[in-house]
Amino acid sequence: MKLTPLDAPGYEKVVYAEDAESGLKSIIAVHSTKLGPAAGGCRMFNYPDLETAKIDALRLSKGMTYKNAAASLPLGGGKSVIMADPNTDKSPELMQAFGRFVESFGGMYTTAEDVGISVEDIEEAAKFTSHAAGLNKGAFASGDPSPVTARGVFLSCLAALKHAFGRDQIEGKTVALQGLGHVGMYFAEHLHAAGAQLLVSDIDAHAVAEARQRFSARSVAPDDIYDVEADIFAPCAMGAILNADTIKRLKVKLVCGAANNQLADDAAGDALMERGIVYAPDYVVNGGGIISVSTEILKITDEKWVDRKIEQLAETTDKILTKAKALNASPHKVADQFVEEVLAN
Structure with missing residues (x-):
């Protein structure tokens, strides 16, 4: 090699x-x-x-x-x-x-x-390294982190709803969900169970068919997901999809999803704010996966530790959005400042 x-x-x-x-x-x-x-x-x-x-x-x-710092992980x-x-x-x-x-x-x-x-x-x-986590076997095995990521995004979405709509009620809301991979499909489960209406897109036709069958979801072509009428846009695929072009097309009041690095650049966060769209910072809301995996890395034995950490993600999301509103600042900048203070200290 x-x-x-x-x-x-x-x-x-x-x-x-x-x-x-x-x-x-x-x-x-x-x-x-x-x-x-x-x-x-x-x-x-x-x-x-x-x-x-x-x-x-x-x-x-x-x-x-930033994600690990926001989740208060060592x-x-x-x-x-x-x-x-x-x-x-x-x-x-x-x-x-x-x-x-x-x-x-x-x-x-x-x-x-x-x-x-x-x-x-x-x-x-893991057969050739002792530095791999998210395993099904072993003393501290945590398994697939995707369900934990999805739960953290869902709880954080509920917290963000209060800032976009005045209350944390997801029932009856329409969610435009981009990406039906492991995390996206689990997130769709939470949303459907809570009474949300789903509009989905994915390059995988089989995943789209599954979502239509399981969640009574409607589907659109991948590029059309930015143009649909919805309450929430949930990016759960690749990053850098929020840019000057796509933000102009959004017809939502909240962006909250599992994808990493959703903002193409710093200006994208400001553009969302200028349009009156609440942005739940991605690396805060999607920290559930690394929290799950960290139980292996840190050898955590407390069975309720993950649950407490996941709930803290929603609390941190609420604090960041509250402070952003008070300062009339973009949530992504407030989140970055929060993390930079953690790193500095």
């Missing part, structure tokens, strides 16, 4: 790995270990080139620093990406090579599931 350090000012360690035998092409980016060893999932995506993969890894890694921020199509290129050998790559960081970074990666994939990687 060939390891190549990549230049990334402001990051502690960024390395590209290429393994000819397994076909692995992967980047691990560690943004910060100020609060503790870095932790963050692995994303498998068919990136067009190395530079695109690097940009995504860096954005996601920094996002994990963990730093890191992320990994694998340049491959999860539907056609994945193999046990590739994931095992990835495990060896993780192990080369000597505990500086712990990996887990993310987009395109399953529990079974991480268990293959």
Whole structure:
């Protein structure tokens, strides 16, 4: 396996790995270990080139620093990406090579599931590293973090509803849900059970058909999800989808979803505020997955610890939105300030 350090000012360690035998092409980016060893999932995506993969890894890694700090976890921020199509290129050998790559960081970074990666994939990687979490087996195994992420987003959504609509009543609200992967589908379950009406989109026709059948959801083409009449827009797919173009098209009062790095740039958060759309900061509301995984990393034995942490995400969301309104400031800037104070102290 060939390891190549990549230049990334402001990051502690960024390395590209290429393994000819397994076909692995992967980047691990560690943004910060100020609060503790870095932790963050692995994303498998068919990136067009190395530079695109690097940009995504860096954005996601920094996002994990903020997510872990916002959830009051003694963990730093890191992320990994694998340049491959999860539907056609994945193999046990590739994931095992990835495990060896993780192990080369000597505990500086712990990996887990993310987009395109399953529990079974991480268990293959774990055969060659002791720094993998989100497993089904082991003394502290926490399993698939997706249901926990979805629950945290749902509770945070209820908290954000008060700021957008005056009360935390989801029944009867229409939610435009973008992305029906592991987390998106679990989030849809919560919304449907609470009486929300679902408008969904995904590039996976089978997932859309499942949502239509299970939740009586209506569906639209992926790009049309920005144009539908709804109360809430819930991004649960890839990041950087809120930009100058898409924000102009939204017909909602609240944005709250599970996707990472939803804002394309800082101006996007301001644009949402200018349009009167409440934005629940993504790295605050979607912290449930890393909370679940952290029970393995930190060897937590308290069975109610995760529940308390998940409830705190909703409380933090409420505090940030309350302060943002009081200061007439964008919620994403208030959230960043909150995290930066945690890191500074």
